[in-house]
Structures are given as C-alpha cells and as structure tokens.
Amino acid sequence: MEDIHYTCQWGTGQRWGDKPTETGMSRLALSDADKEARDWFVETTKALGCHITVDSMGNIFAVRPGLRNDKPPTFIGSHLDTQPSGGRYDGILGVTAGVEVLRTLADNWVETEYPVGVVNWTNEEGARFPMSMVSSGVWAGSIPLETAHNLREVGPNSTATMASELARIGYLGGVPASHSHIPMGAHFELHIEQGPLLEMSNKKIGVVTGVQAYKWLTVTVKGRDTHTGTTDLKSRADALLAASKMILHSHRLASAHSALASTGILNLKPGSTNTVPGEVTFSLDIRAKSDDTVAKMKELVLSDFPAIAAGENINGIQDDCTPGLPCTVDIVEDFDSPATNFHPDCISVVAQAAHSVLGRDSHNLMMEMTSGAGHDSVYASKRCPTSMIFVPCREGVSHNPAEFCKEEDCALGAQVLLQSVVRFDRL
Amino acid sequence: MEDIHYTCQWGTGQRWGDKPTETGMSRLALSDADKEARDWFVETTKALGCHITVDSMGNIFAVRPGLRNDKPPTFIGSHLDTQPSGGRYDGILGVTAGVEVLRTLADNWVETEYPVGVVNWTNEEGARFPMSMVSSGVWAGSIPLETAHNLREVGPNSTATMASELARIGYLGGVPASHSHIPMGAHFELHIEQGPLLEMSNKKIGVVTGVQAYKWLTVTVKGRDTHTGTTDLKSRADALLAASKMILHSHRLASAHSALASTGILNLKPGSTNTVPGEVTFSLDIRAKSDDTVAKMKELVLSDFPAIAAGENINGIQDDCTPGLPCTVDIVEDFDSPATNFHPDCISVVAQAAHSVLGRDSHNLMMEMTSGAGHDSVYASKRCPTSMIFVPCREGVSHNPAEFCKEEDCALGAQVLLQSVVRFDRL
Ligand SMILES: NC(=O)NCCC(=O)O
Ligand SMILES: NC(=O)NCCC(=O)O
Numbered sequence: 001m002e003d004i005h006y007t008c009q010w011g012t013g014q015r016w017g018d019k020p021t022e023t024g025m026s027r028l029a030l031s032d033a034d035k036e037a038r039d040w041f042v043e044t045t046k047a048l049g050c051h052i053t054v055d056s057m058g059n060i061f062a063v064r065p066g067l068r069n070d071k072p073p074t075f076i077g078s079h080l081d082t083q084p085s086g087g088r089y090d091g092i093l094g095v096t097a098g099v100e101v102l103r104t105l106a107d108n109w110v111e112t113e114y115p116v117g118v119v120n121w122t123n124e125e126g127a128r129f130p131m132s133m134v135s136s137g138v139w140a141g142s143i144p145l146e147t148a149h150n151l152r153e154v155g156p157n158s159t160a161t162m163a164s165e166l167a168r169i170g171y172l173g174g175v176p177a178s179h180s181h182i183p184m185g186a187h188f189e190l191h192i193e194q195g196p197l198l199e200m201s202n203k204k205i206g207v208v209t210g211v212q213a214y215k216w217l218t219v220t221v222k223g224r225d226t227h228t229g230t231t232d233l234k235s236r237a238d239a240l241l242a243a244s245k246m247i248l249h250s251h252r253l254a255s256a257h258s259a260l261a262s263t264g265i266l267n268l269k270p271g272s273t274n275t276v277p278g279e280v281t282f283s284l285d286i287r288a289k290s291d292d293t294v295a296k297m298k299e300l301v302l303s304d305f306p307a308i309a310a311g312e313n314i315n316g317i318q319d320d321c322t323p324g325l326p327c328t329v330d331i332v333e334d335f336d337s338p339a340t341n342f343h344p345d346c347i348s349v350v351a352q353a354a355h356s357v358l359g360r361d362s363h364n365l366m367m368e369m370t371s372g373a374g375h376d377s378v379y380a381s382k383r384c385p386t387s388m389i390f391v392p393c394r395e396g397v398s399h400n401p402a403e404f405c406k407e408e409d410c411a412l413g414a415q416v417l418l419q420s421v422v423r424f425d426r427l
Numbered sequence: 428m429e430d431i432h433y434t435c436q437w438g439t440g441q442r443w444g445d446k447p448t449e450t451g452m453s454r455l456a457l458s459d460a461d462k463e464a465r466d467w468f469v470e471t472t473k474a475l476g477c478h479i480t481v482d483s484m485g486n487i488f489a490v491r492p493g494l495r496n497d498k499p500p501t502f503i504g505s506h507l508d509t510q511p512s513g514g515r516y517d518g519i520l521g522v523t524a525g526v527e528v529l530r531t532l533a534d535n536w537v538e539t540e541y542p543v544g545v546v547n548w549t550n551e552e553g554a555r556f557p558m559s560m561v562s563s564g565v566w567a568g569s570i571p572l573e574t575a576h577n578l579r580e581v582g583p584n585s586t587a588t589m590a591s592e593l594a595r596i597g598y599l600g601g602v603p604a605s606h607s608h609i610p611m612g613a614h615f616e617l618h619i620e621q622g623p624l625l626e627m628s629n630k631k632i633g634v635v636t637g638v639q640a641y642k643w644l645t646v647t648v649k650g651r652d653t654h655t656g657t658t659d660l661k662s663r664a665d666a667l668l669a670a671s672k673m674i675l676h677s678h679r680l681a682s683a684h685s686a687l688a689s690t691g692i693l694n695l696k697p698g699s700t701n702t703v704p705g706e707v708t709f710s711l712d713i714r715a716k717s718d719d720t721v722a723k724m725k726e727l728v729l730s731d732f733p734a735i736a737a738g739e740n741i742n743g744i745q746d747d748c749t750p751g752l753p754c755t756v757d758i759v760e761d762f763d764s765p766a767t768n769f770h771p772d773c774i775s776v777v778a779q780a781a782h783s784v785l786g787r788d789s790h791n792l793m794m795e796m797t798s799g800a801g802h803d804s805v806y807a808s809k810r811c812p813t814s815m816i817f818v819p820c821r822e823g824v825s826h827n828p829a830e831f832c833k834e835e836d837c838a839l840g841a842q843v844l845l846q847s848v849v850r851f852d853r854l
Contacts (some may be wrong), residue, residue, distance in 0.1 A: 050751060085652050085697040127699040154698065195657035214656060214701055220668070225512050226691035227826040228712045229623035230799035233682060235823070240690055241678055244671035248746060251668055255660060255749040262655035263667055264700045266693065270512040270552040271581065273643055273691045273710040274800075278512070285655045319675060322682040333557040370502040372657035373701075396662070399654040399702040 001407050003044075003096040007080070014401040030058065030122035030165035038171060041095065041120050048102045050117075054173030055134035058166045059120040059149060061111050061182055064102055066114040066425070072183040072384075073115035076101060076417060077136070078191065081122035084379035086125070087403025089192045089393060089410075095120050097190045097414040104112020104418055110423045114185060118281060121376040122162075122171075123241050129162050130154050130216070130265075130283070131335045136379035138177045145177060156267045162222045178384040184344055186424050187380035189388045192405050195372050198397025203352040204412050205366040206390030211378050212340055212370060213294045214287040214370040216257050216335040218299065219246065221309060223327040225278035226268060229245075232324035240268055242327045243280040245319065247310045250301065252315075259288035259297050260372075276386060282419055285292040287372065291338050298333070305329045340378045346387030349427065350359050353419035356388070357412060368399050373398075385424075428834050430471075430523040432799045434507070437463040437513050437563060441828040445704045451828020452515055452591045456508035456550035457485065457592035466597060468522065468547050477544075479633075480609060481600030482563035483528050484575060485549040485593045488609055489549065491529055493541040499811075500542035501851050503528060503564070503844060504803050506551035513552070516619045516820060516831025516837075522547050524617045531840070531845060539852045541612060548803040549589075549598075554810055556589050557581050557643070557692075557710070558762045563803035567810050572604060600623040600812075606810040613773055613851050614807035617816045617844040621800050623823025629790065631839050632776045632781040632793040633817030637769055639803050640721045641714040643817040646673065646734060646754045650754040652697060652705035660749035661701050662812040669754045670707040672735050672746065677711060677728065686715035686724050687799075714799065718765050725760070742778060767805045773814030776854065779815070780846035800825075812851075816843050 005020075011027025011034070027033045037298045038060060045062030053061040075087055078094020093387035105116065121139075125134030129151040137143035138217035141417050166172035175181055187290050193199075198206050223237030254261035266282040286297045304314050309329040313319065347368075355362040369390065391413040394404040432447075442725070454460045464663035465487060471478055472489030490500050505521020525545035529549040532543065548566075553559030556578040576590035593599035602608055620626075625633050650664030674690050681688035693709040712726045731741050736756040740746065746835025776794075782789040796817065807813045818840035821831040 020650050025499055031806065050762075083652075083699050083702055085699075086703070094757065125699070126701060131698050132701060154460065154700075183442055193657070194654050196662070196797050200532070209456050224824070225510075225827040226824055227621050227800055228687065228691060229639070229648060229714050229801065230620070230823065230825060231687075233687065238689075241674065244674040247671040248675065248748065249666065251660070251748040252746070255747065258659065260655065260658075262665075262701070262703055264655060264702050265703060266695055270510065272510050272552070272580075272826070273510070273557050273712055274553060274559060275510055276689055278827070287656050300498070320681070321675065321678040322683065341584070343640065373654055373658065377675065397653060399699070400652040400705070414449060 002090060003099055004092055007037050007040055009091065010333055011082065013085060023390050025082040025086045025229045026387065027086050028084060028128040029125065030169055032144035034081055035169040038120065041080065042176055042348050044099055045102060045118060048106050049085050050102065052183060053175050054171055055175045055177040055182060056145060056173055057136050057138050057177040058171035058173060059135050059139060059177060061117055063117040064105065064111045069115055071114045072185040073117040074186045074421050075117045075119055075184045076421060077119040077121055077380060078189050079121045081123055081125050081375065083125055083127045083399045086399055087401060089403055089405045090194065090207055090398050091097055091124055093121045093192060093410055094190045097417050099212040100414050101418045101421060112413050116421055116425065116427055124376055126412045128153055133376050135177065136376035139179055140379040140382045141179065142379055154265060177230060181284050184380065184384040186384055187377055187386040188376055188420050189377045190413045191375060191388060191390060192393040193390040193396060194393060197369060198390060198392035199396060201367065203365055203367050203407060204218055205349060205359060205416055206369045206392055207354060207366060208342060208371055208388035209347055209368050209392045210370045211340040211374060212287055212289050212372055213291045213339040214285065214337050214374060215294055215298060215333060217284040218332045218334055219282050219305065220330045221280045223278050226276045228276055229277060233324055235325065237325040237327050238276050239280040239327055240277040243282055244307050249304060249308060249314060253297055257293055257297055259286060259293050261286050296346045302331060305331060316422060319341040332338060337374050337378055341380055342381055342387040343385035345427065346385045350387045350416065350420050353423055356419055357415045428837060430526055431515055431519055432463050434467055438509065440512060443826050443829040452509040452513045453511050455511060455555040456847055457596055457777040458553065459662055461508055463756040465547065468507065471526055471560055472529060473544060473658050476535050477529065481598055482602045482604040482609060483572060483600055484604040485598035486566060486604060487547045490542050490630045491532065493539045494774060495540060496542055498541045500544040501613045501848050502544045502546055502611045503548040503615050504548055504807060505616050505849060506548045506803065508552050509548055510552055510554045510826045512828055513826055514828060516832045517621065517825050518551055519833065520619060520837055527841050528845045528848060533652040533706045543848055549804055555580055559801050560803050560806055562604065562804035564736055566606055567806040568606065568696050569806055569809060573615040578823055579624045581654065581676040581692060609841065611811040613811055613815040615773065615844060615847050616802055616804045618802060619820040619825060620817040621820060621825035624796060625817060625819035626823060629808050630792055630794050631836060632784060633796045633816035634774060634781060634793060635769060635798050635817055636774055636795050637797045638767040638801060640718045640766040641712065641717050641764050641801060642721055642725060642760060644711040645759045645761055646711055646732065648707045648754050650705050653703045655701045657702055658703060660751055662752065663702050664752040664754050666707040667704040668801055669736050671736065672708055673732050676735060676741060680724055682726050684720055684724055685784055686713060686720050688713050729758060732758060740795045749825045761833050764801050764805055767808055769808055770812035772814045773852065776850045777814045777816055777847050779842045780850055783846055815826055816840055
C-alpha cells in the first residue's frame with residue numbers, strides 16, 4: 001500500500017475524498033509523470049537484486065535470479081500508466097504487488113528454482129496512444145514494431161508518437177521487444193476486476209480464465225461546412241447529426257446483440273457555434289464474449305453507418321428529422337483482440353493459491369470469471385502459460401478517479417500472486 | 428477585388444481550386460493575421476484622408492470629413508475576422524467595398540454634406556470568442572463591456588480572453604465602445620447573402636429588410652466516467668449517448684417548428700477510447716423568423732433535454748437502447764438576438780440605389796429579403812437608421828473555404844453601397 005500511494009505522487013488526479021490518498025490518477029503513458037514512476041520501478045527492483053532490461057517499446061523487465069537460470073523466468077506483469085481520469089489501482093496494483101513479491105522473497109531469503117521477474121508494460125491503457133496492450137502486443141509478435149512506434153498521441157492536432165516520446169523520456173531501449181529475446185516461463189497478473197461481479201457476490205478472489213473479444217474502430221464522417229443561420233435543414237450535410245445517429249445506432253445494435261458499444265473520443269471540424277460541422281471523427285469500441293458477436297457487430301456497423309450517412313432510415317426507425325444532403329463515412333479497424341482463454345496450468349495454480357490463502361471458507365470467497373477489460377496477459381498468453389487474479393473494486397467502477405480497492409483486498413490479491421508464482425516455479 | 432485578395436494573404440485558408448485566389452480564409456478575431464489585416468485597414472484609410480478611432484472593443488472607425496461636421500457620419504460597416512474554415516467574402520467584402528467607396532470619393536474629389544465613415548467591427552463571427560456581433564453589441568449598449576472583455580476563446584483548455592487578446596495585438600483602444608462617444612448617422616452594410624435565394628431566382632441585389640431571431644445555448648451533460656469493457660449498458664451514465672440523443676432531438680424540434688437547430692462545437696471528457704465519457708459540452712444555435720418560435724424552441728429544449736438525460740422516451744419515441752443510469756444536464760443561454768427590422772429610410776435608399784445601378788431591368792434583378800445570418804447591422808440598427816445590401820454567392824454556401832462571389836456581383840454590390848451612402852448623405 002505504501003508503494004501504491006508513494007508512486008501516486010507522480011500524476012496525481014482528481015480528488016474524490018478528504019484523505020490524502022483519496023484522489024484519482026492521470027498518468028498518461030510516456031508522460032513526465034510516467035517517467036518518474038518508471039525511474040522508481042527501476043531503482044526499487046535494482047535495490048532488490050534484479051537485473052533490468054528495457055526493450056524497444058520501453059517495457060521494463062526486472063529479473064531476480066533463480067537457483068538455476070537455464071529456463072525463462074516466471075513473470076509478474078502489469079502497467080504503471082493510467083487513464084486521463086483513472087484511479088490508483090488499475091495496473092498500479094499489479095506492478096506494486098509484483099515489487100512486493102520480490103521484496104518478500106528477498107526479505108525471507110527465498111531462492112526460487114528459476115528466475116522470477118516483474119515487467120512494467122508500456123501504454124497498456126491505449127489512452128494516450130490509441131491501441132491498448134500495444135507493447136505486450138509487440139513483444140508477442142502480434143503488432144509490428146513500426147505500427148506501434150508510429151502511433152500518434154490522441155488529439156486533433158497532436159504530433160508526438162510512441163517512438164518520439166520513448167526517446168524523449170529516455171526509455172527507448174536497445175533490446176528488441178520480442179518474446180524470442182526476452183522469453184517468459186509464465187505470466188501472472190493481479191488486477192482489480194473493474195466490474196461489479198466479485199463485490200455483488202461477496203467474493204474476494206476471481207480466478208480469471210479468459211478475456212472477452214474486442215475491436216476498436218475509427219469512424220470519420222464527412223459532410224459540408226455551412227452557415228447555421230442561412231442553410232435550411234434540407235441543404236445541410238451535417239456530419240455531427242449523422243455521427244449522433246451512428247452513436248445511437250451502435251447502442252441499439254449492442255443492446256440487440258448482448259454486446260457493448262462505446263464512443264470515448266469525438267473530434268469535429270471546424271468547431272464554431274455558427275458553422276455546421278463538415279467533419280467528425282469518433283472512436284468505436286465494440287466488445288462481446290465471442291469473436292463471432294464482435295464480427296457480426298462490425299459487419300452491421302459497416303453496412304448501417306453508410307446508410308445512415310446517406311440519410312436512409314435504418315431498420316424502419318423514423319427519426320422525424322428533415323432529411324438533409326448525404327454525408328460520407330469511412331471506417332477503419334485500428335485494433336482487434338480476439339477472445340482469449342488462459343492456460344489450464346496457470347488457472348489451476350491461481351485456484352490452488354487462492355484456496356490456500358483464503359482458508360477454510362475459500363469456496364465461498366472465490367470464483368472463476370472472464371475479464372471484460374483487456375490486459376497485457378492477453379498477449380502474454382500467446383507466448384507462455386498465463387492467468388490472472390482479480391480482486392473486487394468498489395461498485396465495479398474503474399477508469400474513474402474514485403476507483404477504489406480495500407487494503408485487505410489488495411493484500412489478499414498480493415498473497416495469491418506470491419503463492420501462484422512460487423507454485424508455478426515448483427511446477 | 429485587389430484589396431480583397433491582397434488582404435487575404437493574412438490568414439489564408441484551405442485551397443479549393445487551382446487559381447492563386449481560390450482558397451478559403453482562417454482569420455480568427457484578434458489573431459496575428461487579424462492584426463495584419465487591421466494594420467492594413469488603418470494605413471489604407473489614413474492614406475485616403477481619414478481620421479482613425481480605435482475603441483475599447485478594438486472596433487476601428489475611419490472617418491472622412493464632410494463639408495459640415497456637425498452631424499454624425501454616414502457609416503459603412505462590416506468585419507475582417509473570419510470563421511476557422513471561412514471564405515474570402517463574408518465580412519471582408521463589406522469592409523473592402525467600404526474602402527473602395529472612400530477611394531472613389533477621394534479619386535473624384537467628391538465632397539459629401541456630412542462625414543462618411545467605414546468601421547471594422549471586432550469578432551463579428553463569434554467563432555473565436557463565442558458571441559457573434561459582440562463588439563457592435565457593446566457599442567449599441569446591448570452587451571456590457573465587461574461581459575465582452577471576459578469572453579474566453581473557444582476550446583477545452585483555453586485561457587485567452589477578448590481583453591487579453593485586444594491588448595496583445597495592440598488594439599485595446601482608449602475611447603469607450605459606445606454609440607454616445609461614436610455616434611452614427613446611418614449604418615450600411617454590403618454582404619454576401621450566405622444563402623441560396625438570390626442565386627436560385629437569378630437576382631443580383633437583395634434589399635435587406637431585417638434579420639431573423641436567434642439564440643445560442645451551451646449544454647453541459649454530466650454522467651460518470653467508466654470502463655467501456657467492464658461496464659454493462661444498464662450501469663452506464665453515458666454523457667455522449669445522452670448528448671447524441673439531444674442533438675438528434677433538437678433537429679426533430681427544428682423540423683417540427685420550421686426553425687433551425689445546429690451544434691457546431693462539442694467537447695467531451697476525459698477523451699479516451701476505453702472510457703465512457705463522463706462529461707459532454709455542446710453549443711446549440713437556434714434560429715427562426717419570429718422571436719416566439721425561438722422562445723418556444725428554447726422552452727422545449729429546457730423541458731425535453733433533462734427528460735432525455737434522465738432516460739425518458741420523449742414524445743413516445745422509442746430509441747431501442749438498453750436504458751442506462753441517469754445523467755444530468757445544465758443549459759445556459761449565452762446570446763440572444765431578437766428578430767430585427769431595418770429602417771424604412773435606409774431600405775428605400777438601398778432600393779433606389781439598386782434600381783439606379785441595375786438599370787432598365789432592375790425589377791427582375793433585385794428583391795427584398797430577410798437575413799438568415801446575424802450581422803453588425805443588427806446592433807447598429809438599435810442606434811441609427813440601418814439597412815443592408817446582399818449579393819449572391821455560389822450555391823448559397825458560406826462558412827466554408829469554397830464560399831465564392833463573382834467579381835461582377837461584388838462590383839454591383841459596391842456600386843449600390845456607394846450610391847446608398849451618397850443618397851443618404853443628401854437625405
Ligand atoms: N485493464 C484495462 O483497463 N485495460 C485497458 C484495455 C481495455 O480497453 O480493456
Ligand atoms: N454573417 C455571419 O456569418 N455572421 C455570423 C453571425 C451569425 O451567426 O449569424
């Protein structure tokens with residue numbers, strides 16, 4: 001808990017309560033605040049006897065030697081970057097719990113069979129550079145290094161890229177970001193659930209068996225800039241009106257398909273009260289349990305959005321607006337994360353650890369679950385046995401300054417993490 | 428035409444054609460480019476024998492003495508600022524035609540009974556500082572100086588105000604911006620129509636009898652930032668989904684009431700692909716022929732938007748979205764311009780001038796009309812006899828880089844302007 005709150009001096013966000021620690025976080029990837037948190041991670045793990053490797057995505061691997069070093073380390077991984085209006089637990093809990101595992105091993109003179117490592121993955125959130133889990137994605141060979149390096153910061157007039165920001169803060173490492181250069185024996189990740197299921201059912205530990213599927217699209221609608229006072233409704237190609245209809249429609253589709261659809265970014269041009277916007281760009285995040293449902297949602301977006309732009313009434317829904325001139329729409333898929341199943345060995349190691357930590361009543365205090373959010377464990381799982389440990393967070397709220405996880409729950413999660421690593425190391 | 432295109436070197440915008448002059452303009456009020464255009468206006472009118480006064484809103488009055496100077500000047504007025512993606516004619520035509528009138532009087536040694544002036548009004552567009560016609564509004568005593576000085580630049584993180592930008596570019600004049608300090612005998616304004624009516628009916632001159640009513644509102648919707656992947660649709664307070672429904676509904680209302688409703692600015696927070704936006708702010712520009720209709724539209728917005736935010740279905744319109752948690756909405760009126768009727772004397776002077784310039788076929792080439800857009804003549808008309816002259820623009824498009832007015836139409840408009848001033852001076 002000390003490490004969590006100490007490191008949250010870098011990028012402190014909005015206050016939600018009176019106590020000193022009752023604030024959110026705003027530590028965008030590769031910002032100055034992120035550099036400070038990284039420097040702390042490097043110094044702290046070095047002091048605990050680790051070797052540090054920084055790769056070409058700025059991922060930082062801290063490895064504590066084992067009795068034998070002829071097999072790859074068992075890794076703990078998560079991320080120190082946050083959302084622009086995020087909390088103190090998402091990602092941060094996972095890294096600081098990893099440091100706590102290293103500290104516990106050191107304090108108790110524990111020697112593991114094989115090395116144990118902790119990795120801080122870069123830009124997991126995808127908030128500043130709009131591709132989540134991008135650096136574990138490069139490490140796994142799923143995302144080309146060049147694509148990642150060229151990712152531009154979110155914002156209408158941004159020029160910073162991942163490569164330029166890595167260089168600027170001094171974390172553009174020389175080692176290739178690749179599982180073949182930095183292999184892992186396993187990857188465990190402790191994380192707040194970010195949803196309400198554990199809290200609602202009074203459980204303490206989630207044994208995570210997989211992650212739902214998702215895709216990120218960028219939608220660009222083009223109409224025509226015109227005067228709001230002199231252009232009658234019939235003569236407008238209003239890109240924002242069309243975009244509003246699309247956003248509403250994406251929610252209709254999600255409702256009909258038990259999926260999720262969300263728009264978190266929207267920029268328009270030219271941005272003047274008395275000019276009908278000629279161009280609107282927005283993000284669309286689509287999620288569902290199965291790849292098929294996400295694919296179906298995308299298919300419907302690809303067929304329905306152009307029809308909405310052209311002014312047609314979709315599915316017989318009359319919007320009672322005067323028809324205007326047609327807009328055009330362009331839809332690009334930026335990111336795709338298919339549904340993920342974690343490794344049975346790691347799942348069962350986490351379950352055993354949870355039973356052991358939770359004691360007699362363990363069956364009532366834990367459950368298997370899938371994750372609604374993506375995590376670096378998704379990409380790690382493509383190259384090594386992987387699983388995750390979830391702990392409850394208040395009201396299931398995350399990506400919000402008021403995100404909160406009780407101290408006792410953080411501690412339980414960290415104990416399960418420690419045991420999982422030690423058990424896997426034996427295995 | 429030379430002055431138009433020469434001064435469009437300051438703030439040149441997007442290209443739409445091959446010829447050197449075939450670009451739009453992006454000369455926001457009180458920008459560096461606006462300062463250059465202002466300096467040109469001061470130097471040019473000084474060289475034509477004018478006295479210059481700059482008032483506390485940066486309005487620049489250039490006055491050419493008459494035979495007698497015991498009555499206030501007959502003024503020509505318009506503006507040199509443009510939309511962020513505006514054209515070469517909106518406002519610029521009016522000021523440069525005013526300069527051309529001064530030049531024609533000088534070249535021909537014409538002495539008028541009373542002084543003749545040209546005024547460049549500040550921030551007519553309301554694009555950078557979101558209140559249109561604000562500086563003629565202060566001059567007329569309709570808008571408090573302090574309100575205008577404290578207006579903040581559009582944009583989520585802006586700090587510049589009208590006062591700070593006036594000071595920065597050296598146009599914060601010492602003379603009070605007031606009709607009592609700078610009285611006018613009359614105010615004439617030449618402007619492109621910005622709508623399609625003249626072109627569609629093959630007319631050359633619009634004799635403008637008045638301006639429609641409008642109001643500008645700012646709408647702020649508050650929900651809750653949450654994770655897009657872990658928050659089911661029922662548990663979201665999605666400020667952007669609510670705002671999208673409001674924008675759509677404002678168009679429905681406009682369609683039902685023969686009014687206009689337009690959103691040109693929309694900003695959201697926090698702006699991350701995987702965070703449901705907790706806050707959205709957008710502009711709403713409402714216009715109609717009568718004050719009653721604008722008032723009715725506002726009344727409906729004030730009653731319906733909170734209902735939409737609360738998740739109710741308005742007017743029985745089912746949106747087929749899974750109901751979420753309620754959002755709140757706050758609506759502020761920023762600006763109100765009631766319907767305006769110009770002065771019969773000025774209207775008839777413009778009509779006589781148009782008949783004289785257009786010659787034998789004049790009846791077929793001119794028409795009376797009201798303006799869909801606001802103009803500084805609205806506020807001028809509160810303090811002196813006022814009217815306007817419209818000339819056609821291509822396809823009625825304005826607030827767009829491709830805004831275009833034929834040279835011959837600019838020239839006809841300038842001739843009608845000259846005659847109107849001379850006729851009024853005699854009157
Ligand atoms: N855990 C988390 O918030 N990850 C961000 C990636 C996602 O959008 O799910
Ligand atoms: N003429 C013009 O575009 N004026 C801007 C004020 C308005 O919004 O009508």
